[in-house]
Amino acid sequence: MVFNFDQLADRKSDNSKKWDREFNEGYFGKLPDEYISMWIADLDYEITPIIHKKIEEIVDKKTYGYIYFYDELFEAIKQWQGNKSDFSLNNEMISLNFGIVSALYVTVQAFCREGDSIIINSPVYNPFRVAAEVNHIGVLENELEVDQEYRYQINFKNLEELIVEHQPKIHILCNPHNPGGRVWSKEELQKIADLCLENNVILVSDEAHADHINQGQFTSALSLDKKYTDNLIVLNSANKGFNFAGLKMGYNIIPNPDINNLFKQQLKKQGILEPNIFGAAALCASYTNEGKEWLEASYDYMVQNYDWASSYLSQEVPELKITPLDSTYLMWLDVSSLGMNGDEVVERLAQEEGILFQPGSSFGQAGINHIRINLGTSKEVVQKSFRKFADWCQKNKR
Numbered sequence: 228m229v230f231n232f233d234q235l236a237d238r239k240s241d242n243s244k245k246w247d248r249e250f251n252e253g254y255f256g257k258l259p260d261e262y263i264s265m266w267i268a269d270l271d272y273e274i275t276p277i278i279h280k281k282i283e284e285i286v287d288k289k290t291y292g293y294i295y296f297y298d299e300l301f302e303a304i305k306q307w308q309g310n311k312s313d314f315s316l317n318n319e320m321i322s323l324n325f326g327i328v329s330a331l332y333v334t335v336q337a338f339c340r341e342g343d344s345i346i347i348n349s350p351v352y353n354p355f356r357v358a359a360e361v362n363h364i365g366v367l368e369n370e371l372e373v374d375q376e377y378r379y380q381i382n383f384k385n386l387e388e389l390i391v392e393h394q395p396k397i398h399i400l401c402n403p404h405n406p407g408g409r410v411w412s413k414e415e416l417q418k419i420a421d422l423c424l425e426n427n428v429i430l431v432s433d434e435a436h437a438d439h440i441n442q443g444q445f446t447s448a449l450s451l452d453k454k455y456t457d458n459l460i461v462l463n464s465a466n467k468g469f470n471f472a473g474l475k476m477g478y479n480i481i482p483n484p485d486i487n488n489l490f491k492q493q494l495k496k497q498g499i500l501e502p503n504i505f506g507a508a509a510l511c512a513s514y515t516n517e518g519k520e521w522l523e524a525s526y527d528y529m530v531q532n533y534d535w536a537s538s539y540l541s542q543e544v545p546e547l548k549i550t551p552l553d554s555t556y557l558m559w560l561d562v563s564s565l566g567m568n569g570d571e572v573v574e575r576l577a578q579e580e581g582i583l584f585q586p587g588s589s590f591g592q593a594g595i596n597h598i599r600i601n602l603g604t605s606k607e608v609v610q611k612s613f614r615k616f617a618d619w620c621q622k623n624k625r
């Protein structure tokens with residue numbers, strides 16, 4: 228099937244966090260009449276045809292009553308995950324979430340008490356931090372290091388020292404990592420899992436971006452040996468791959484029955500009981516051959532956007548440091564050579580040029596010199612915005 232990713236959905240009129248003017252002015256300040264939004268990880272494409280069809284079928288029936296976590300959902304998840312690891316999944320291990328973010332909160336509430344802490348590798352997706360902070364749980368940050376290719380690396384010595392000294396209850400790993408798109412190798416995962424096991428720390432693997440792998444081999448934490456998967460919570464959804472975050476649907480996989488029971492009790496306390504009828508249908512439709520075809524075609528298109536943007540920027544503003552795109556559709560750029568940090572670049576670009584990028588500081592202080600750019604849009608939008616961005620850098624660098 229041929230998909231047209233040059234043609235974009237109209238997002239300015241749907242109360243979208245990404246495109247709504249009022250919402251974005253609250254975040255970026257006064258915007259010019261014309262603006263292009265490339266921040267939050269939300270695609271500008273129309274929904275996958277197979278998902279649209281399944282949702283239309285429900286709409287045509289005109290009934291939207293309660294549903295349960297039905298067999299087709301379990302089967303779809305087991306099959307999709309079965310393509311990523313040899314782990315033998317059963318229905319008991321799978322539970323519902325209302326998007327991974329909801330499950331981050333549930334995890335913290337289930338396994339931490341006031342005075343406890345969690346550990347994360349920063350900069351990282353901010354809800355990891357917020358889920359702990361709003362529950363009065365401490366956050367230990369193991370700062371990632373960059374290698375010569377501007378790829379993130381884990382400082383294992385530091386990670387171990389922090390774990391041994393502070394005994395956090397859980398380690399939330401972003402696998403693959405957002406921002407920066409790093410795909411952790413099996414050896415790296417194993418080292419992390421070892422540290423967790425030795426120190427009684429539950430490993431939580433957020434695999435939100437696992438459907439977008441450009442370079443390297445994704446390893447689900449479920450591929451690790453049983454002793455590690457017995458100490459593991461995997462959080463997942465199809466929201467990044469298939470772009471239906473607004474349907475609030477995702478799932479958790481927990482092999483160890485004791486950990487699973489505690490987690491499920493907390494799900495109940497949070498009232499996370501039954502799926503949304505549209506979210507469930509969308510998840511089943513995603514995890515099919517037709518869904519996969521769209522996923523691959525859309526990601527190819529986004530990788531082409533990245534290839535064009537990175538070669539253009541390397542020519543026009545060679546001082547910017549571009550992180551290789553191993554995973555995700557989100558370019559991660561170190562802008563410090565412009566003589567400004569990411570906050571200043573983002574605020575000025577938004578207000579002066581109407582180009583909305585995401586400040587790296589929104590992933591923690593460790594991201595202060597970076598900006599993140601969402602390439603899940605048309606080639607035309609990418610080229611227009613990067614031309615403006617490069618001109619602006621040339622005029623304003625100090």
Ligand SMILES: Cc1ncc(COP(=O)(O)O)c(C=O)c1O
Nearest residue numbers: 268326327328352405435464466
């Ligand atoms: C690492 C990571 N986890 C979770 C999410 C959100 O997932 P969900 O929409 O399922 O809550 C995102 C969104 O960008 C993300 O980057």
